Amino acid sequence: MLKVAVVxxxxxxxxxxxxxxxxxxxxHAYFVxxxxxxxxxxxxxxxxxxxxxxxxxxxxxxxxxxxxxQAVQRHAADGGPVLGICNGFQILCEAHLLPGxxxxxxxxxFVSKPVDVTVERTETVxxxxxxxxxxxxxxxxxxxxxxxxxxxxxRMLEAEGRVVLRYVPASEASPLQPNPNGSANHIAxxxxxxxxxxxxxxxxxxxxxxxxxxxxxxxxxxSLAAWRPRASTLNVxxx
Amino acid sequence: MSYRVHVRxxxxxxxxxxxxxxxxxxxxxxxxxxxxxxxxxxAIELExxxxxRAEAEARVxxxxxxxxxxPVTEDYRLQVEDA
Numbered sequence: 166m167l168k169v170a171v172v173x174x175x176x177x178x179x180x181x182x183x184x185x186x187x188x189x190x191x192x193h194a195y196f197v198x199x200x201x202x203x204x205x206x207x208x209x210x211x212x213x214x215x216x217x218x219x220x221x222x223x224x225x226x227x228x229x230x231x232x233x234x235q236a237v238q239r240h241a242a243d244g245g246p247v248l249g250i251c252n253g254f255q256i257l258c259e260a261h262l263l264p265g266x267x268x269x270x271x272x273x274x275f276v277s278k279p280v281d282v283t284v285e286r287t288e289t290v291x292x293x294x295x296x297x298x299x300x301x302x303x304x305x306x307x308x309x310x311x312x313x314x315x316x317x318x319x320r321m322l323e324a325e326g327r328v329v330l331r332y333v334p335a336s337e338a339s340p341l342q343p344n345p346n347g348s349a350n351h352i353a354x355x356x357x358x359x360x361x362x363x364x365x366x367x368x369x370x371x372x373x374x375x376x377x378x379x380x381x382x383x384x385x386x387x388s389l390a391a392w393r394p395r396a397s398t399l400n401v402x403x404x
Numbered sequence: 405m406s407y408r409v410h411v412r413x414x415x416x417x418x419x420x421x422x423x424x425x426x427x428x429x430x431x432x433x434x435x436x437x438x439x440x441x442x443x444x445x446x447a448i449e450l451e452x453x454x455x456x457r458a459e460a461e462a463r464v465x466x467x468x469x470x471x472x473x474x475p476v477t478e479d480y481r482l483q484v485e486d487a
Contacts, residue, residue, distance in 0.1 A: 223474055230471070259474070266476040268415075273422050313419060313477060347420065 167389055169194040170207035172237070172253075174228050179214035179250060179370060186373035187211065190386030199231040209246045209290070209389060210237055212253025214306070214368060224267065224309045225255030234260060246290040246392065247362045248385065251307055254354070254364030263355055263364045264322070265314030270307070271347025277306040280345055281333040282353045282367060286326055289360035294388040300333065301381040303367035305353075310346035310366045312355075319349055330354035330365050406487040407452050407460040413473045413480045414445035448472055451487050460484055 169187040173180050173196050180196065187194035187209075197204060199217075204210060217228035228234065234256070241247050241262050249257040257263045270276055279302050284295040295301075314322070322328055330353035332344040344351050346366070354365030369382025415421045421443050428442035450467075454460035461484050473480040 222471070226471060226474070258476075264476075266474050268419070268477055269422055271420060271422050273426055311420075315476070347422075 167192040167209060167392075168205070168207045169209045169211060169389070170197045170204045171195070171211045171213055172197055172199065172233055173213075174199045174215065174217035174231065174252075176217045176219055177213050177215035177252070179252075179368060182368075182370040182373075183211050183213040183250065186370040186383065186386045187389075189373055190383065190389060192386070192389060197233055199228070199233050202232050202236060204233075204236050204240055207240070207245075209248070209392075210240055212237070212247065212249040212256050213370070214251030214253060217252055217256065220252075220309070223255075223259065224252060225257075225259040228252075228256045229259040238262070241357075241362050244359065244361055246389075248291050249362075249364040250368060250370065251305075251310075251366055254366055255309060257362065257364040262362050263357060264318045265312055265355070267307075267309050267366070268311045268313050269309055270311055270345070272345075275306075275308040276310070276345040277304070278345070279304050280343075280353075280367060282330045283333060284329070285331050286329045286356060286360070288326075289329060289356045289363050289388075290392045291363045291385045291388050292329055293391050294384040299384075301330075301367075301369075301384075302372070302379065303369055303382055304371050305345055305367050307346070307366055310348065312346075312348040312352045312366075314349060322352075322355055323350065325358060327356050327358065328352055328354070329356050329363055330367065405454060405456065405460075407454060407457060407484050408487040409450050409452055409460060409464045410483040410485075411448040411450070411464065411468060411472055411480055412445060412483075413448065413468075413478050414443060416477055416479055419477060445478075457484055 424443040
């Protein structure tokens with residue numbers, strides 16, 4: 166059974182939802198604490214949403230240096246999958262596991278509502294269960310969600326097809342306000358080149374069961390079933 | 405020697421600063437129409453023990469590059485004085 170470690174920082178608040186969504190997808194999911202130094206042999210790591218360390222200094226800036234993140238860095242460097250959701254995405258950018266940064270929303274207000282996004286990249290560990298171009302309705306809940314990067318980085322992300330989720334642009338018919346935060350190129354989520362490290366602002370774990378409406382987010386977790394640890398990753402986890 | 409270092413972290417010029425814009429609008433609404441180009445950043449002060457002023461500055465630059473400022477979105481300036 167695939168082992169999924171959900172990292173808990175002081176201030177995480179989507180940890181339980183993420184754990185449950187991973188369990189619903191048939192994985193063995195468990196929590197690891199920010200002070201832990203190992204991932205207990207995890208195949209996959211989830212950095213959940215919340216306000217780690219009170220968002221002091223910058224969102225994710227302090228969490229990035231917590232002891233568990235050294236283990237996450239090694240896991241990612243060895244090709245291990247990591248999904249960062251909302252605050253988790255901010256932490257991945259601060260940790261330089263993903264390029265760019267997430268700044269204060271252009272409208273300055275905290276935005277908490279459903280948005281429509283398209284799945285732009287399905288060749289990732291977390292989105293391979295979706296069809297290319299699939300449209301999802303996922304909740305966002307953030308104050309610092311405006312993705313920014315240098316022009317060169319944006320060009321690289323687009324050229325390499327590393328934009329994973331994009332807010333449905335204003336020109337398309339949508340009852341919901343597009344691009345809730347002023348992100349460059351309407352970017353809602355990106356990945357590393359290999360598609361193993363993914364960061365997204367929307368919360369798929371909050372819409373992962375039909376009791377809560379259309380389970381548009383479950384695919385991020387069922388995608389894991391299609392992924393098999395490579396030999397090198399297995400060696401790392403058995404260390 | 406101990407030095408007091410003032411770090412001024414500002415959003416990069418080329419990036420949208422919605423906080424600065426909001427403050428500017430508020431100033432205009434309060435009758436301060438002459439205020440322009442408002443930007444909001446962050447000030448950090450710290451004391452550093454170091455053998456010399458240059459050493460103190462070099463160490464704080466490392467702190468800025470690693471933690472105190474985000475190199476993607478922010479620029480910083482230092483001012484070092486005797487503590």
